[in-house]
Amino acid sequence: MSLLNIRNLTVEFATATGAFxxxxxxxxxxxxxxxxxxxxxxxxxxxxxxxxxxxxLPDTATITADEMTFDGRDILRLTPAERRKLIGHEITMxxxxxxxxxxxxxxxxxxxxxxxxxxxxxxxxxxxxxxLDLFRSVGIPExxxxxxxxxxxxxxxxxxxxxIAMAIASNPRLLIxxxxxxxxxxxxxxxxxxxxMSLQEDYGMALILITHxxxxxxxxxxxxxxxxxxxxMEEADVLSLFENPQHPYTRALLAALPENATGDxxxxxxxxxxxxxxK
Amino acid sequence: MTVIxxxxxxxxxxxxxxxxxxxxxxVRAVKGVDFRxxxxxxxxxxxxxxxxxxxxxxxxALxxxxxxxxxxxxxxxxxxxxxxxxxxxxxKVQMVFQNPYGSLNPRQKVGDVLMEPLVINTxxxxxxxxxxxxxxxxxxGLAPEHxxxxxxxxxxxxxxxxxxxxxLMLNPQLLVLDEPVxxxxxxxxxxxxNLLADLQDEFNLTYVFVSHDLSVVRYxxxxxxxxxxxxxxxxxxxxxxxxxxxDAYTRQLFAATPVxxxxxxxxxxxxxxxxxAAAAV
Numbered sequence: 225m226s227l228l229n230i231r232n233l234t235v236e237f238a239t240a241t242g243a244f245x246x247x248x249x250x251x252x253x254x255x256x257x258x259x260x261x262x263x264x265x266x267x268x269x270x271x272x273x274x275x276x277x278x279x280x281l282p283d284t285a286t287i288t289a290d291e292m293t294f295d296g297r298d299i300l301r302l303t304p305a306e307r308r309k310l311i312g313h314e315i316t317m318x319x320x321x322x323x324x325x326x327x328x329x330x331x332x333x334x335x336x337x338x339x340x341x342x343x344x345x346x347x348x349x350x351x352x353x354x355x356l357d358l359f360r361s362v363g364i365p366e367x368x369x370x371x372x373x374x375x376x377x378x379x380x381x382x383x384x385x386x387x388i389a390m391a392i393a394s395n396p397r398l399l400i401x402x403x404x405x406x407x408x409x410x411x412x413x414x415x416x417x418x419x420x421m422s423l424q425e426d427y428g429m430a431l432i433l434i435t436h437x438x439x440x441x442x443x444x445x446x447x448x449x450x451x452x453x454x455x456x457m458e459e460a461d462v463l464s465l466f467e468n469p470q471h472p473y474t475r476a477l478l479a480a481l482p483e484n485a486t487g488d489x490x491x492x493x494x495x496x497x498x499x500x501x502x503k
Numbered sequence: 504m505t506v507i508x509x510x511x512x513x514x515x516x517x518x519x520x521x522x523x524x525x526x527x528x529x530v531r532a533v534k535g536v537d538f539r540x541x542x543x544x545x546x547x548x549x550x551x552x553x554x555x556x557x558x559x560x561x562x563x564a565l566x567x568x569x570x571x572x573x574x575x576x577x578x579x580x581x582x583x584x585x586x587x588x589x590x591x592x593x594x595k596v597q598m599v600f601q602n603p604y605g606s607l608n609p610r611q612k613v614g615d616v617l618m619e620p621l622v623i624n625t626x627x628x629x630x631x632x633x634x635x636x637x638x639x640x641x642x643x644g645l646a647p648e649h650x651x652x653x654x655x656x657x658x659x660x661x662x663x664x665x666x667x668x669x670x671l672m673l674n675p676q677l678l679v680l681d682e683p684v685x686x687x688x689x690x691x692x693x694x695x696x697n698l699l700a701d702l703q704d705e706f707n708l709t710y711v712f713v714s715h716d717l718s719v720v721r722y723x724x725x726x727x728x729x730x731x732x733x734x735x736x737x738x739x740x741x742x743x744x745x746x747x748x749x750d751a752y753t754r755q756l757f758a759a760t761p762v763x764x765x766x767x768x769x770x771x772x773x774x775x776x777x778x779x780a781a782a783a784v
Contacts, residue, residue, distance in 0.1 A: 265688035409551035410715060414759035425778065436688065439718075439761025442768050446775070463772050467765045480693040481763060482722035489697045490722070493690030 226253040227430050228277070228315075228398055231291040235272050235454075238284045246272045246285075248454040252432075254398065254447075259424060259431045261445035261462070263438065269454035270434050274400050278317055279307060295397070312343060316391040320403035322383035326375040332386045333371030339390050358389040362419060381412035385419070392423055399424070402434045417444055438481055442466060450474050504541040505577070507677050507709040508563060508596075511537050512572035515558050515733075532558045534733040535572065540726070542676070543703065545710040547724035547741075549717065549756070555733040557681055560713045564598040564679040577676065590624040597670035601682035603662030607654040613640070613665055614650035620672045635672065643668045643698060660691035664698065671702065681713045696723060717760045721745055729753045 235247040247269040254260045264270040276287045277299060292299045294310060302310065319325050327335060333355055340351040352371075359367035362385040375383055384404060391399055401420060405413035421444060424431045433444055441448055441462065448465045450458045450473065458471035469475045476493040478484060512535045521527035533555045540546040550556040561567040562574060568584030575581065576595060581588065597620075600606040607616060617636035621627050627635070637647040643664040654662055663683060670678055683699070684692040696719070702708060714720050720727060720741075727744045729737040729752065737750040748754050 265690060410717070411551060411755060411759040413761075417761075425782075437761070438689070438763050442763040443761045443771070446772075461772075463765070463768050466763060466768055477689060478763070480689050481718065482693075482696065482716075483718040483763060485722050489700060490693040492693045492697065 227256045227258075227295055228432075229253045229291060229293045230273070230277070230289060233273055233276065233287070233289040233292065235269070235276050235281065236286045238286070243286075246454050247276070250451065250454070250456050252449060254430045254432055256397070256430055257424075257428045259421070259433065259444055259446045261433045261435060261441040261448045262451060263435055263441050263448060264451035265436055267453060268451040270436075270451050271402050272454075274317070274402065274432060274434060278311055278315065278400070280317075312339075313394045314396055315398045315400065316394065316396040317400040317402065318384070318387045318391050318404050320406050322380055322387050322407070323375055325387055326383055328375055331372050331374055332378065332383075333373075336371075336386065336390050336393065339393050343394055354393070355389075358393055359386075361423070362386075362389045362392075363415075364389075379412075380408055381416060384408065384416055388416075388419065388423070392427065392429075395427060396429055398430045398432065400432045400434070403436070404433070405440065406435075406437070413440075420444070438478065450477070506539050506575075507542050507577060508711070509539040509575045509578075510559075510563070510572065511575075513537075513559065513562060513569050513574060514571040515555070515562060515567070516570040531570075532733050533562070533569075536728075536730070536733075536735045538728055538735070538738065540677075540709055540711060542709055543707045544725040545703070545712055545723055547712045547714060547720040547727045548730055549714060549720055549727060550730040551715060551756075553732070554730045556713050556715075556730050558733075559730065560598070560679050560681045560711065563596070563677075563711050565593065565596050566598065594620075594624055594673035595676045596679065597673060597675040597677070598679045598681065599663070599666050599670050599683050602686050603659055603666050604686075606666050607662055609654055611654075612650070613645075613652055613654065613657075616654070616665060617669050617672055620669060624673055636668075639668045639672060642702075643671075644694075658691070660687055660695060663687060663691075663695050667695075667698065667702070671706070674706070675708070677709045677711065679711045679713075682715070683712075684719060685714065685716060692719075699723070717756065729756065 230252040233247055233250045234245065237244045237246055250273055252273060262270045275281050289300065294315065326332060336355045336358065337351040340346045340354055346354060355371060356367055359370060364370050364382060364385050405416050408416060417440065420431065435441060445462045447461050449456055450471065452473050457473045458469065465474065469478055479491040480493055482490065513533055514531060514535050515533040517530045517532055519528050519530060536559060538546060548556045548559060562569045565581065565583050565588050568582060573580050576592065581592065614636050617639055618632045621632045621635065637650060640647055640649055645661065645664055657665065684695050687695060703710060712723060724741045727739060727741055728735050729750065731752045737744065737748065737753045748757055
């Protein structure tokens with residue numbers, strides 16, 4: 225049985241010009257210990273569907289789904305107390321801008337200990353010790369000193385490691401990473417992806433990776449969902465997707481990768497987009 | 504072949520003034536860089552954040568004066584700290600920035616964006632300015648009716664087309680492009696890269712292309728310079744550099760770049776299966 229199961233999810237935003245459908249009948253499921261990549265360009269609704277799971281969408285959003293369950297529990301019908309137990313505990317999330325995700329006024333140590341004290345009910349002393357452990361396991365150099373550092377005193381890569389440490393503090397069963405390496409340099413990106421993959425294996429947690437980068441997909445995913453304009457275009461295991469893409473949009477995306485260029489010019493996705501917009 | 508732009512021992516120092524507690528210090532962001540680019544060619548400058556690649560781009564684009572070394576445009580040494588560049592010189596070198604949301608004035612209509620370089624640097628009459636701007640809009644894949652619209656009415660890719668059009672209004676020899684496609688979606692990135700390739704062929708343009716993305720560089724560059732901490736650690740033709748990288752940092756950069764090659768994915772999937780089977784035992 226899959227860990228997270230979403231069927232026919234639709235998210236609509238009430239805007240000044242009427243309802244806007246950001247996600248349109250999307251199915252997502254992820255198994256225990258699986259790495260699922262949701263890939264799409266801006267406006268594809270790839271983040272919105274996961275924010276709906278986390279309950280992080282604004283009041284203007286209307287969420288409907290035939291099914292939205294985590295380990296058999298219906299996410300849409302949880303009481304607030306049950307929701308607090310699930311979100312941030314069993315399902316955690318990290319975001320694109322690590323530096324912006326942290327509070328600039330507090331040390332990173334204070335912020336991670338806050339998670340441990342409030343969420344897991346640890347004492348200050350236990351939280352300190354566990355924070356140190358977590359910092360070690362995400363590979364932050366000089367962890368004792370770094371606990372007392374403020375976010376601005378750390379690099380972007382280190383801030384993302386702090387975010388990851390917070391996210392894995394409660395041994396979650398599902399970690400959702402929304403463009404975790406987009407703001408980072410390529411060598412740092414590699415380190416962070418390697419870290420996520422090794423943590424995923426060690427902890428046996430499922431990982432949903434939201435990204436626009438086909439390279440990141442190729443290096444991490446077991447299974448891939450391709451989204452475009454709020455709809456699912458294709459779902460396949462990673463090898464089939466790259467070897468034998470079924471949907472014309474996926475084919476167009478892969479052909480537009482500069483490394484796949486065969487001639488003088490790159491094929492563009494626009495021909496496909498034009499045909500699609502006519503419908 | 505004519506050399507359009509050449510740098511010899513270029514350095515850039517930034518003076519960080521001392522605050523209440525700290526002492527003033529000098530940071531050398533670019534530490535003596537040499538390069539030359541011939542007409543119609545593309546030099547890609549590759550590096551990570553803090554490498555000095557944008558600092559170097561700003562020197563080449565005549566925005567910031569270098570602290571040391573010589574910069575020559577078409578064989579003439581240029582030092583803008585001594586003399587303001589003439590309109591002719593400004594016309595030769597133009598720049599396109601990374602973020603098309605920040606590089607266009609939100610209160611300026613697209614037509615005015617395109618005509619401004621002509622107003623400042625030439626004495627072309629108003630009617631002809633308008634004609635040229637409309638022609639340029641068409642050339643970069645937009646339409647003359649976009650002339651009276653504001654930047655917010657355009658998508659990121661369209662805005663980058665506008666920024667490229669503005670840079671081309673003065674018929675430059677050299678275009679300095681600082682991460683021109685890194686803010687764009689993959690499908691839009693392909694369109695803008697194609698446009699740049701078309702324009703280079705048509706106007707025999709010379710590009711200095713700053714990027715952190717090796718797959719883009721491999722696609723567009725003739726020559727590549729890898730820069731790290733202000734030092735050009737490796738320089739060479741695209742073929743030589745990608746076939747046989749010499750420097751340790753270049754190799755590290757290559758190793759970190761994700762590959763979408765099917766065989767590589769097959770190998771990774773197999774490794775993962777094995778690891779899982781081993782863990783299950």
